[in-house]
């Protein structure tokens with residue numbers, strides 16, 4: 001039975017509350033994201049950063065804050081409520097400060113280094129905060145085993161490991177999935193996907209795994225966000241994921257899609273990786289741009305309450321989906337602080353699992369509905385979404401405060 005569009009159930013059911021307890025339990029002890037799953041190339045076009053800009057961005061794995069720094073804004077405040085996410089970002093920043101590109105690429109590109117022990121203790125650890133030292137003292141072995149590099153660790157890494165095991169049981173599918181990232185052109189790639197991947201990939205087993213809340217929790221998708229996907233897709237989460245994968249592999253060149261290739265190959269390559277891992281951008285970050293990034297372990301609300309900064313750009317990722325389901329008051333509170341600290345004309349970027357998330361209809365900013373208080377550039381967002389190499393967010397939003 002297909003559900004009417006946009007019908008997200010108002011109150012969480014008993015099983016939703018149970019799912020949320022599980023989500024909070026695993027989330028509060030783990031590193032969730034071992035890479036950022038949002039496309040900074042799209043963000044940078046929307047942000048149009050310049051030397052007078054101050055950015056507030058949610059850290060996640062820190063990849064995108066490093067990418068934004070290449071546009072030389074005055075300051076980047078990377079904020080995350082999960083200290084383990086900031087501990088990963090700290091390790092990358094320590095690596096940029098202390099390592100040559102080769103060693104840096106082995107650790108954060110290939111996800112493993114044979115001499116990670118001495119490199120960690122002698123070069124990286126001295127640059128970390130006590131929390132990050134305690135965390136990486138126990139987890140720097142994540143970079144020690146070439147069969148199990150960084151990208152197979154953390155909660156999202158567990159799902160990647162599960163998918164790799166599944167591919168190992170299906171050699172024809174495995175070979176086809178690996179080969180698509182070397183397709184010479186889009187036409188060849190599209191035919192390869194249609195003939196060699198889609199018929200083998202989609203079916204009951206994958207649909208079943210994708211429709212488990214436990215799988216979604218490992219991917220950092222709480223029940224509220226899952227419900228938003230189900231509310232707008234006749235075939236639920238599995239249907240939504242299939243549509244996203246089909247768009248990514250039929251409409252966008254796979255050879256530079258490092259978001260999907262890293263979880264298939266288990267590593268980045270020099271030709272298919274985030275900007276901060278490439279020699280020239282790495283050198284620019286090392287020459288000083290990396291020092292423009294400040295990491296904060298805080299909620300967005302707490303950070304904005306404490307900071308003297310007046311951000312001109314806010315990048316909220318999809319975290320409002322998280323809060324809207326079980327902390328709607330906290331979302332209003334957060335926007336009170338965004339409104340209070342925003343520079344005139346400040347730009348806000350965010351993504352959502354829903355094309356038009358219900359909270360946009362109820363959220364008030366400065367006493368007005370958010371869509372009246374801020375100017376939403378839906379046409380531009382729609383255009384940029386078509387280039388998005390991740391493509392697992394139905395909603396991308398570019399909104400500007402009055403000048």
Ligand SMILES: C[S@@+](CC[C@H](N)C(=O)[O-])C[C@H]1O[C@@H](n2cnc3c(N)ncnc32)[C@H](O)[C@@H]1O
Pocket residue numbers: 032033035036037038058059060061079080081082085220298299300301317318319320322
């Ligand atoms: C919503 S996701 C964004 C992840 C992103 N989609 C990605 O894939 O890279 C969660 C990130 O936001 C952080 N987060 C969620 N709510 C937050 C809040 N209120 N303040 C600060 N960080 C928050 C989580 O710790 C997590 O790192």
